[in-house]
Amino acid sequence: MANMSTHTQGLPPGDASRRDFLLYATTAVGVAGTAMALWPFINSMNPSADTLAMSTTEVDLSSVAEGQAITVTWRGKPVFIRHRTAAEIEEAKAVNIGDLRDPEADDKRVKKPQWLIVVGVCTHLGCIPLGQKAGDPRGEFGGWFCPCHGSQYDTSGRIRKGPAPLNLPVPAYTFLTDTTVRIG
Amino acid sequence: MSGSQFNNKVIQWFDDRLPIFSMLQHSAVEYPTPRNLNYWWNFGSLAGLMLVIMILSGIFLAMAYTPNEALAFNSVERIMRDVNYGWLLRYMHMNGASFFFVCVYIHIFRGLYYGSYKAPREVLWWLGLVIYLTMMGTAFMGYCLPWGQLSFWGTTVITNLFSAIPVVGDAITTWLWGGFSVANPTLNRFFALHYLLPFVIFALVFLHVVALHTTKSNNPLGIDVKGPQDTIPFHPYYTIKDLFGIGVLLMVYLGVVFFLPNFFVEPTNYIPANPMVTPPHIVPEWYFLPFYAILRSVPDKLGGVIAMFGAIVIFFFLPWIDRSKVRSAKFRPIYKQLFWIFALVCVVLGYIGSQPPEGSMVPLGRVFSVAYFAFFPLLWLISKVEKPKPLPQSIAAPVLKGASVGHAAQPMEKA
Numbered sequence: 028m029a030n031m032s033t034h035t036q037g038l039p040p041g042d043a044s045r046r047d048f049l050l051y052a053t054t055a056v057g058v059a060g061t062a063m064a065l066w067p068f069i070n071s072m073n074p075s076a077d078t079l080a081m082s083t084t085e086v087d088l089s090s091v092a093e094g095q096a097i098t099v100t101w102r103g104k105p106v107f108i109r110h111r112t113a114a115e116i117e118e119a120k121a122v123n124i125g126d127l128r129d130p131e132a133d134d135k136r137v138k139k140p141q142w143l144i145v146v147g148v149c150t151h152l153g154c155i156p157l158g159q160k161a162g163d164p165r166g167e168f169g170g171w172f173c174p175c176h177g178s179q180y181d182t183s184g185r186i187r188k189g190p191a192p193l194n195l196p197v198p199a200y201t202f203l204t205d206t207t208v209r210i211g
Numbered sequence: 212m213s214g215s216q217f218n219n220k221v222i223q224w225f226d227d228r229l230p231i232f233s234m235l236q237h238s239a240v241e242y243p244t245p246r247n248l249n250y251w252w253n254f255g256s257l258a259g260l261m262l263v264i265m266i267l268s269g270i271f272l273a274m275a276y277t278p279n280e281a282l283a284f285n286s287v288e289r290i291m292r293d294v295n296y297g298w299l300l301r302y303m304h305m306n307g308a309s310f311f312f313v314c315v316y317i318h319i320f321r322g323l324y325y326g327s328y329k330a331p332r333e334v335l336w337w338l339g340l341v342i343y344l345t346m347m348g349t350a351f352m353g354y355c356l357p358w359g360q361l362s363f364w365g366t367t368v369i370t371n372l373f374s375a376i377p378v379v380g381d382a383i384t385t386w387l388w389g390g391f392s393v394a395n396p397t398l399n400r401f402f403a404l405h406y407l408l409p410f411v412i413f414a415l416v417f418l419h420v421v422a423l424h425t426t427k428s429n430n431p432l433g434i435d436v437k438g439p440q441d442t443i444p445f446h447p448y449y450t451i452k453d454l455f456g457i458g459v460l461l462m463v464y465l466g467v468v469f470f471l472p473n474f475f476v477e478p479t480n481y482i483p484a485n486p487m488v489t490p491p492h493i494v495p496e497w498y499f500l501p502f503y504a505i506l507r508s509v510p511d512k513l514g515g516v517i518a519m520f521g522a523i524v525i526f527f528f529l530p531w532i533d534r535s536k537v538r539s540a541k542f543r544p545i546y547k548q549l550f551w552i553f554a555l556v557c558v559v560l561g562y563i564g565s566q567p568p569e570g571s572m573v574p575l576g577r578v579f580s581v582a583y584f585a586f587f588p589l590l591w592l593i594s595k596v597e598k599p600k601p602l603p604q605s606i607a608a609p610v611l612k613g614a615s616v617g618h619a620a621q622p623m624e625k626a
């Protein structure tokens with residue numbers, strides 16, 4: 028900025044670049060400021076504090092016989108709890124992990140092998156798969172069948188066929204006693 | 212824009228200060244319109260009428276509707292049973308959405324057939340597509356409001372489309388829902404946006420018309436207007452023709468409203484939303500079916516979503532995909548056939564989308580999805596090799612050939 032004192036004589040080169048600098052700086056500050064002002068509006072649409080407050084659900088499993096399943100609600104979503112039979116556990120363990128779309132071993136997905144606990148929301152587009160009730164279709168792999176676009180899950184809740192990309196997620200849970208579990 | 216002269220002193224006084232009367236005079240009275248427009252040119256103004264009907268019926272519905280997950284379903288039933296003429300407002304709104312889409316689809320296919328997307332009307336075409344996309348958003352959010360089983364599960368499936376986006380997908384769906392599933396916050400914001408978007412559409416329609424009146428209307432021959440002998444003033448010739456079209460549309464539309472009000476409705480949506488049970492067969496409203504069929508045909512989540520959005524976005528590039536200088540399919544023997552095949556493919560895709568994704572529907576869906584997308588590269592290819600038929604000299608020429616010769620050179624007498 029050697030020629031700062033010459034700004035009255037037309038527009039020497041240094042002055043032009045100073046004006047450019049001021050223009051760009053003003054624009055940048057304006058854009059950044061607007062973006063920051065937008066954030067509260069955008070963020071107001073994210074889950075609110077009361078929605079976020081981690082809810083937990085306690086379930087008594089003593090009445091669920093082997094081969095049966097129950098559905099409980101957790102954070103507004105269904106959670107499938109299935110009392111698996113020995114054959115179902117065997118089937119889940121026998122699968123070659125390398126063949127799976129979302130490779131996960133069965134013992135990584137359960138705390139007690141007879142109790143499979145997964146979030147009952149299809150990882151494709153969010154429908155609730157069938158397979159909880161006695162007469163429901165369970166697909167080719169004995170787990171769940173999603174009626175929306177035909178995804179099929181196995182007895183470990185893993186995706187085996189259809190458009191869904193991932194296994195049914197396992198929520199955080201702890202066994203309080205042998206037959207009560209707290210989800211969340 | 213030069214101001215018009217009005218005989219009425221009050222109008223003149225006002226117009227000198229705010230030239231709305233001049234604007235009306237230029238764009239709805241004098242607007243020089245090609246003399247050969249056929250009835251396919253009615254559907255723009257018909258779509259405009261449907262927009263007005265949607266906004267009017269919607270505002271009055273909103274006075275009795277409650278956007279709350281515990282109350283929404285019952286508030287709609289109350290509109291149907293207890294609110295004076297509530298059944299009429301709701302049936303007009305519900306079926307109005309279908310007729311709005313009928314008009315817009317015909318309007319779009321008219322543009323495809325007669326090459327209205329080509330220079331100099333590219334921006335006009337884009338604005339139309341943006342209006343169409345905004346309409347889809349509006350209708351999708353409106354369908355959520357009655358909070359029936361399909362409202363809930365349709366919203367769940369469509370909002371989950373965004374979860375296919377890598378990395379940020381889940382954050383975006385959570386943000387859209389305002390929670391961890393479709394629930395009260397979702398219903399609330401959908402109502403707010405469903406109220407807003409129609410007015411955005413209104414503004415877009417205004418721009419669409421400004422673009423139209425800048426480039427002027429295309430016509431069934433697809434050739435440029437050569438002079439005043441090729442045009443007639445909008446009023447009274449096309450105002451009366453549009454009015455006739457409005458009469459026919461209202462007859463069919465109100466016929467459905469009064470005699471078949473649930474024709475387009477899936478009965479499942481009269482069951483209140485249950486977040487714990489997905490209905491056995493989910494179908495979107497008919498106007499989304501072809502895209503739904505494409506979504507389901509791709510056996511990969513992200514791929515399906517890309518194909519579905521791509522099926523619409525590709526239309527933005529049509530002015531460059533089609534390399535032919537001739538607009539109207541009338542003079543393009545190969546394009547004409549391609550057009551009708553494409554229209555048929557869209558209808559078949561719609562049917563496939565309405566069926567459960569089982570048996571022969573799965574391979575059929577794939578074949579027809581490929582056929583849908585094949586239209587664009589084929590058009591790109593044939594538009595260079597196709598030999599167009601000879602174009603007429605002017606719009607007036609073929610009309611006036613049979614009449615007294617020599618008159619053709621004369622400018623048309625104006626009413």
Ligand code: HEM
Nearest residue numbers: 265266269270272273276305308350353354356357406409
């Ligand atoms: C572009 C124009 C519009 C379209 C395409 C549209 C579409 C729809 C659709 C498809 C429904 C569901 C109908 C049903 O199954 O019950 C709906 C409902 C509703 N719309 Fe609109 N709408 C439009 C404009 C408006 C406007 C301007 C308002 C004013 C606030 C409005 C207010 C409502 C209300 C309150 C409902 C719920 C009542 C009901 O379900 O009938 N709509 N809309």
Ligand code: FES
Nearest residue numbers: 149151152173176
């Ligand atoms: S939502 Fe389950 S297969 Fe699409």
